[in-house]
Amino acid sequence: MANELKMPTLPSFDNVEDERRHRKERLAAGFRLFSKFSFDEGVAGHITARDPELLDHFWVNPFGMHFSHIRVSDLILVNDHGEVVQGDRAVNQAAFAIHSQVHAARPDVIAAAHAHSTYGKTWSSLRRPLGALTQDACAFYGDHAVFEDYTGVVLDTEEGKRIAHALGDNKAVILSNHGNLTVGHSVDEAVWWFITMERTCQAQLMAEAAGTPVEIDPEMAGLTQSQVGSHIAGWFSFQPLWDRITREQPDLFE
Numbered sequence: 001m002a003n004e005l006k007m008p009t010l011p012s013f014d015n016v017e018d019e020r021r022h023r024k025e026r027l028a029a030g031f032r033l034f035s036k037f038s039f040d041e042g043v044a045g046h047i048t049a050r051d052p053e054l055l056d057h058f059w060v061n062p063f064g065m066h067f068s069h070i071r072v073s074d075l076i077l078v079n080d081h082g083e084v085v086q087g088d089r090a091v092n093q094a095a096f097a098i099h100s101q102v103h104a105a106r107p108d109v110i111a112a113a114h115a116h117s118t119y120g121k122t123w124s125s126l127r128r129p130l131g132a133l134t135q136d137a138c139a140f141y142g143d144h145a146v147f148e149d150y151t152g153v154v155l156d157t158e159e160g161k162r163i164a165h166a167l168g169d170n171k172a173v174i175l176s177n178h179g180n181l182t183v184g185h186s187v188d189e190a191v192w193w194f195i196t197m198e199r200t201c202q203a204q205l206m207a208e209a210a211g212t213p214v215e216i217d218p219e220m221a222g223l224t225q226s227q228v229g230s231h232i233a234g235w236f237s238f239q240p241l242w243d244r245i246t247r248e249q250p251d252l253f254e
C-alpha cells in the first residue's frame with residue numbers, strides 16, 4: 001500500500017473573517033522574517049495585504065514599530081484616502097503613496113513588499129535589470145522592471161502611480177537609488193519574492209565583483225522562469241520559512 005505523501009496546499013476559506021485572519025498572520029510572519037534577514041533600516045519598509053472584503057483597503061505595519069515586534073493585533077487597516085480605520089497607530093505616508101497605487105493598478109495583487117535591504121538598494125543604484133545568472137535569478141527573468149527615476153521620499157500618490165505603471169504586469173520593480181518592491185497573489189508569495197530578489201542582487205553583485213559572469217541562455221532562462229517563477233512556486237517556497245518563524249516566534253499570533 002502506498003503511503004500518502006504530505007505537501008503544503010493552498011488554503012481555501014468559507015468566510016471572510018477566516019481569510020482576513022489568515023492574511024494578517026502571514027503579514028505578521030513576513031515582518032518577523034524581514035527582521036530576521038536584516039531588511040530593517042530605521043522606520044523604512046512596508047508590506048501590505050489587501051483586505052479580503054474591503055478591496056480598496058490594506059493592512060500594513062504601524063509607522064515606527066520595529067518589524068521584529070509586530071503581532072497580528074498591531075497591524076493597521078488603511079482606507080483608500082490613507083486614513084487609519086482600524087488600529088491606533090499612524091501609517092507611513094510612503095507606504096500609502098506607493099502601495100495604494102500598486103493595489104489599485106493591479107487587482108490581481110493581494111500583497112506588496114518593500115524594504116531598504118542592503119543588496120537591493122545597492123543594486124538599485126546601477127539602474128539595470130537583474131541578469132539570468134543563476135537558477136534562482138530566473139524567477140525574475142522577463143518578470144521585473146526598473147523604475148528609472150528618483151525624486152526623494154515618495155509621499156505623493158502621483159509618484160506611486162508612476163511606480164505602479166513601471167511595475168506593469170511584473171512581479172517586481174527595482175526603484176532606482178532606493179530598493180526593491182515585489183508583489184504576489186498571496187502575502188506568502190510577495191514576501192518570498194522579496195527575500196529571493198535580495199539574494200539575487202547579492203549574487204550578481206558578488207559575481208560581477210569577482211569577474212565576468214556567464215548568463216543562462218534566453219531559452220533556458222525562460223523555461224526556468226516558468227518552473228521557479230510561478231505564483232504557486234513563490235507561495236510554496238515561503239512555507240518552510242513560515243514553519244520556521246512561527247515555531248520560533250509564536251507571539252506573532254497575538
Ligand SMILES: [Zn+2]
Pocket residue numbers: 044045094114115116178179
Ligand atoms: Zn522605501
